[in-house]
Amino acid sequence: MNIKKHIPNTITLLNLFCGCIALVFVSKDQFEMAFFFVCLGIFLDFFDGFFARLFKVSGPLGLQLDSLADMVTSGVVPGFVMFKMMQSSSVYMSEGYLQFFPYLGFIITLGSCFRLAKFNIDTRQTDSFIGLPTPANALFILSLPLVKEYYSGESLMILEILTEKWVLLLISLFSAYILNAEIPLFSLKIKKFNFKDNALQVIFLISSILFLVFLDYLAIPLVIIFYVLLSVINNKFLKK
Structure with missing residues (x-):
């Protein structure tokens, strides 16, 4: 077995x-x-x-x-x-x-x-x-x-x-x-260990930690909204 x-x-x-x-x-x-x-x-x-x-x-x-x-x-x-x-x-x-x-x-x-x-x-x-x-x-x-x-x-x-x-x-x-x-x-996975390829992930991670430290439960909906907004900005401007 x-x-x-x-x-x-x-x-x-x-x-x-x-x-x-x-x-x-x-x-x-x-x-x-x-x-x-x-x-x-x-x-x-x-x-x-x-x-x-x-x-x-x-x-x-x-x-x-x-x-x-x-x-x-x-x-x-x-x-x-x-x-x-x-x-x-x-x-x-x-x-x-x-x-x-x-x-x-x-x-x-x-x-x-x-x-x-x-x-x-x-x-x-x-x-x-x-x-x-x-x-x-x-x-x-x-x-x-x-x-x-x-x-x-x-x-x-x-x-x-x-x-x-x-x-x-x-x-x-x-x-x-x-x-x-x-x-x-955008993916939350880090594939290469350099800031240029992971700038979005690093920004999101640091922002999420700050939200959680200062806002407790209120941070959770804000983090998810921020994730969606950051993805939209990335799709519209940063990828171009």
Whole structure:
């Protein structure tokens, strides 16, 4: 029995397990614990591919398992988080058609599903991404209730923004769009050890560290927005 070939798939299933645990915590409005388990799942998601390449056991089964696990951890969980945020919004109305409004948060889940299916058949995304990867989008969405909780006392504007149902709907729609947009995002991999070839990666890394040091949870959505904006600038100007 070749144990090595089962290690990557086991790690993938642990990613799925983390996503299931995160769903339980979201159902209890324990968003910080849900965020932790999604981060752990994303960490495992990175290493299943690493070990598959290391042991040379990559195959179609692992590819399908990876997408199915990501669908839960980085697709269903952020959609459920947005559902809960819309449901607990201070302007949420429980009468009439608006009682169904929170279900629109699962637009994120639909966009994630489409993204993952498209990624499996897209041969262009071997070294970089086209559209925002589902793990990055999941971190963005899961950081929102934490920002709301930890910063609403300091900034009334943050509280108003993250409790406005139409803003949350726009975030959901933008999330589904940016997941599938034909926007090339620069690779975070460093292939050559010199600044000229890795200037974007170095700038992004230093900026991300500064964001995290000074802004805590607020840094997470800002880092992801900065990544997309820096990629757009790179595509429009720097490559030329």
